[in-house]
Amino acid sequence: MPDELTYRDSGVNIDAGNELVRRIASACKATQRPEIFNDVGGFAALAEIPTRYKEPILVTGTDGVGTKLKLAIEHDRHDTIGQDLVAMCVNDVLVTGAEPFLFLDYFATDKLNLDIAERVIKGIANGCTLAGCSLVGGETAEMPGLYNDGDYDLAGFCVGVVERQLITTGDKIRSGDVLIALESSGPHSNGYSLIRKILGNHETKVKSSIIEDLLMPTRIYAASIQKLLGSIEVLGMAHITGGGLTENLPRMLKNNEHSILLDLVSWEIPEIFNWLQENGNISRREMLRTFNCGVGFVICVSADQAKKTCDLLNSVNEKPWIIGKIARPDYPEQETQLLIHGAE
Numbered sequence: 001m002p003d004e005l006t007y008r009d010s011g012v013n014i015d016a017g018n019e020l021v022r023r024i025a026s027a028c029k030a031t032q033r034p035e036i037f038n039d040v041g042g043f044a045a046l047a048e049i050p051t052r053y054k055e056p057i058l059v060t061g062t063d064g065v066g067t068k069l070k071l072a073i074e075h076d077r078h079d080t081i082g083q084d085l086v087a088m089c090v091n092d093v094l095v096t097g098a099e100p101f102l103f104l105d106y107f108a109t110d111k112l113n114l115d116i117a118e119r120v121i122k123g124i125a126n127g128c129t130l131a132g133c134s135l136v137g138g139e140t141a142e143m144p145g146l147y148n149d150g151d152y153d154l155a156g157f158c159v160g161v162v163e164r165q166l167i168t169t170g171d172k173i174r175s176g177d178v179l180i181a182l183e184s185s186g187p188h189s190n191g192y193s194l195i196r197k198i199l200g201n202h203e204t205k206v207k208s209s210i211i212e213d214l215l216m217p218t219r220i221y222a223a224s225i226q227k228l229l230g231s232i233e234v235l236g237m238a239h240i241t242g243g244g245l246t247e248n249l250p251r252m253l254k255n256n257e258h259s260i261l262l263d264l265v266s267w268e269i270p271e272i273f274n275w276l277q278e279n280g281n282i283s284r285r286e287m288l289r290t291f292n293c294g295v296g297f298v299i300c301v302s303a304d305q306a307k308k309t310c311d312l313l314n315s316v317n318e319k320p321w322i323i324g325k326i327a328r329p330d331y332p333e334q335e336t337q338l339l340i341h342g343a344e
Contacts, residue, residue, distance in 0.1 A: 045102065045104070047101070057164050057167065058161060059096045086130070099162065109153075131222040132226070178322055183319055195214060218296075227316050244293065259341045262339075
C-alpha cells in the first residue's frame with residue numbers, strides 16, 4: 001500500500017494557519033468597535049448597527065491591490081501593502097457619505113509564510129485603525145500549484161453605514177459648484193502594470209527614492225471626510241482610483257447636463273508622475289486616464305461653501321485646493337483647462 005498521506009503532504013499546513021490566527025489576534029482586537037460581538041476565529045462576525053442611525057443604509061465595497069503587490073514582494077515591503085488594501089475599499093465606500101464600519105480580508109498564497117502573512121495582516125489592521133472600522137475576520141488560503149513560490153494575493157471587503165437622508169448622490173450638483181482636491185501619496189494602487197513595464201524597460205538601476213515613492217501606501221481619507229460631513233453639505237465625491245482623473249471625476253455626475261472643468265495648473269504634479277511620464281513616454285491624456293497625478297480624492301460643494309470646506313480640511317492637516325468646477329458641456333475650455341463630460 002502507498003504511504004499514508006496528510007493534507008500537509010499536499011502543501012497545506014493547517015497548524016501554520018492556526019498559528020497565524022494566534023499571531024494577529026491582538027492586532028485585530030485593537031480595531032474592534034463597541035458594536036462587534038465576537039472575536040477573530042469564528043465562522044462569521046456579528047455586529048449591531050450603530051445606534052445613532054435612524055434609517056441606516058449599508059454600503060458595500062470590494063477591491064484588491066493589483067500588481068503593486070509584485071513590487072511590494074520584490075522589495076520586501078509587506079508591512080504597508082495591507083493599508084493599500086483597506087484604502088482601496090474604504091475610499092470607494094466614502095464617496096456615498098458612509099462611515100466605514102466593518103472590514104474583512106482574503107489572503108491567498110502558494111505556501112503560508114507566517115512572518116510575511118503576519119506583517120501583511122497587521123498592516124491591514126493598521127489601515128482599519130486609520131479608517132475607523134473593525135477588522136472582523138477574513139480568510140487565509142494556501143493553494144499550492146496555483147501561485148508561484150513566494151507570491152500571494154489580497155482582496156478586501158468593506159461595509160459602511162450611512163443615514164438614508166444623508167446619502168451623497170450627486171443629484172444636487174449644479175453648474176458653478178466647486179471641486180476641492182485632496183492630495184494623494186503617490187500612484188496609490190493604480191496603474192502598476194504600466195509602472196512595472198516602465199521599470200522593466202529602464203536600462204539602468206532605478207534609484208531607491210523612486211521605489212520608495214512607488215511603494216508609498218494609499219491614503220485613507222475617512223477621518224477627513226467624516227469631519228466634513230457633519231458640517232458641510234457635500235454634493236458629490238470621487239475617489240481617484242483606476243481610470244485616473246478623467247474616468248473617475250464624471251462618476252459623481254448623474255447625467256450629461258453637466259461636465260467637469262478641470263484646472264490643470266491648479267496643482268503641481270508630484271515628481272514621481274513626471275518620472276513615469278518621461279521614462280514611459282506617456283502622453284498627458286494617458287497620464288490623466290491612468291494615474292491620479294497627485295489627486296487622491298475630490299469633493300464637490302457649492303461655491304459659497306468652498307472656503308469653509310477648505311478651512312475645515314486644513315484643520316485636520318489636509319492641504320486642499322480648488323481643482324475646478326462644474327460647468328455646462330458647451331463651456332469653452334482654455335488651454336490650461338480640461339472639460340470632461342458627464343455620463344450619457
